[in-house]
Amino acid sequence: MTGSPTKSTVAAWLDERLGWSAIKEFAQHKRIPLHRHTVWYYLGGMTLFCFLVQIGTGILLLLYYRPTAEAAFESVEFIMTDVRFGWLVRSIHSWSANLMLFFAFVHMFSVFFLRAYRKPRELTWVSGALLLFLSLGFGFSGYLLPWNQLAYFATKVGTDILGQIPLIGHWLLTVARGGDEVSGATLTRFFGVHVAVLPMIATFFLVVHLAMVQKQGMSVPIGPSYQNTRTMPFFPNFALRDLVGWTLALGILVLLASIFPWELGVKADPLASAPAGIRPEWFFCFMFQTLKYIPSHVLFMPGELLGIIGFSLGGVALILVPFLDRRAAREERNGLMTAIGCVVILYMAVFTLLAYVR
Numbered sequence: 200m201t202g203s204p205t206k207s208t209v210a211a212w213l214d215e216r217l218g219w220s221a222i223k224e225f226a227q228h229k230r231i232p233l234h235r236h237t238v239w240y241y242l243g244g245m246t247l248f249c250f251l252v253q254i255g256t257g258i259l260l261l262l263y264y265r266p267t268a269e270a271a272f273e274s275v276e277f278i279m280t281d282v283r284f285g286w287l288v289r290s291i292h293s294w295s296a297n298l299m300l301f302f303a304f305v306h307m308f309s310v311f312f313l314r315a316y317r318k319p320r321e322l323t324w325v326s327g328a329l330l331l332f333l334s335l336g337f338g339f340s341g342y343l344l345p346w347n348q349l350a351y352f353a354t355k356v357g358t359d360i361l362g363q364i365p366l367i368g369h370w371l372l373t374v375a376r377g378g379d380e381v382s383g384a385t386l387t388r389f390f391g392v393h394v395a396v397l398p399m400i401a402t403f404f405l406v407v408h409l410a411m412v413q414k415q416g417m418s419v420p421i422g423p424s425y426q427n428t429r430t431m432p433f434f435p436n437f438a439l440r441d442l443v444g445w446t447l448a449l450g451i452l453v454l455l456a457s458i459f460p461w462e463l464g465v466k467a468d469p470l471a472s473a474p475a476g477i478r479p480e481w482f483f484c485f486m487f488q489t490l491k492y493i494p495s496h497v498l499f500m501p502g503e504l505l506g507i508i509g510f511s512l513g514g515v516a517l518i519l520v521p522f523l524d525r526r527a528a529r530e531e532r533n534g535l536m537t538a539i540g541c542v543v544i545l546y547m548a549v550f551t552l553l554a555y556v557r
């Protein structure tokens with residue numbers, strides 16, 4: 200069946216000016232392989248959904264938030280009590296931030312175990328790893344913005360770690376804090392990073408990530424049983440399924456935000472002593488807990504420095520995964536990588552739990 204004359208005239212007009220048919224073809228060529236692991240293909244989309252929710256709710260919060268030590272806490276209080284549905288918007292923003300990191304981790308581990316990073320998707324993996332680091336940056340910088348007691352001291356502990364780095368440590372700490380202490384200057388910096396610098400860089404890498412996924416299509420796991428599997432067009436068939444998932448996720452988000460509204464706590468008081476049992480947000484807990492277990496000195500090196508070096512090397516190894524697993528590039532299964540993945544998940548889960556119970 201052909202479209203109506205008006206529709207085809209508009210399409211021809213757009214095609215002449217924008218190369219519309221090429222854009223349409225690019226959007227439509229991707230197909231989704233159907234096999235027993237297809238469910239994992241929804242997770243990147245879920246992470247994307249949370250990211251979009253963050254942008255929408257973040258812009259709404261910006262209408263009332265004020266980034267100064269004197270006014271930040273009160274402005275969030277105002278959002279929670281006086282602005283219509285302000286409490287809901289703030290709660291959704293906080294819940295969705297946590298869900299986004301959760302989905303990003305699960306998405307990363309699923310593409311890891313499916314070996315979706317293998318040739319020719321190495322750069323898709325690298326851009327994804329950078330997106331994960333940026334998401335952690337969003338979490339860290341956003342945590343301080345309500346300027347409450349917990350966030351203040353968690354930021355103090357978090358930025359203290361920077362100071363441990365030899366030679367440039369003190370300089371890094373001063374740049375991050377805008378001085379020697381966590382103060383209003385730190386808040387202004389974190390605000391700028393949270394609402395301008397990170398969104399700009401993350402949007403760039405997100406576009407790169409999604410364009411590569413669209414160009415290369417979805418990978419299939421290694422093994423003869425996955426070759427020649429049936430496929431389904433991404434657009435509109437799989438995209439509609441994604442949409443069902445997103446609608447469900449929105450329902451869950453609103454439910455969580457309504458039943459468990461995000462707390463504000465008490466205003467930060469730099470002169471008060473640190474509250475007992477201070478710990479960062481859950482996605483940093485495995486690192487925080489590890490640092491606690493390292494002795495204050497290992498050989499001639501301060502324990503914290505050893506921890507920082509270990510985590511930095513871990514981050515570099517994460518980025519380099521596609522280049523380290525040479526067997527996957529030859530379409531061979533690599534049991535060692537599966538074992539490493541399982542150990543890392545176990546380590547992260549156990550140390551996160553320990554941070555909550557200890």
Ligand code: HEM
Pocket residue numbers: 239240241242243244246247250303306307310315316320323324325326327328329330331334405408409412416417418419
């Ligand atoms: C943090 C934000 C992220 C967003 C919004 C995102 C989004 C997406 C989307 C929508 C897809 C296509 C559907 C799917 O496979 O689920 C995808 C695929 C992919 N992502 Fe991500 N991603 C993110 C983080 C990551 C991370 C942390 C990694 C790994 C370090 C990663 C690696 C990949 C790879 C390798 C693919 C291709 C999968 C395949 O072809 O089977 N992504 N991503």
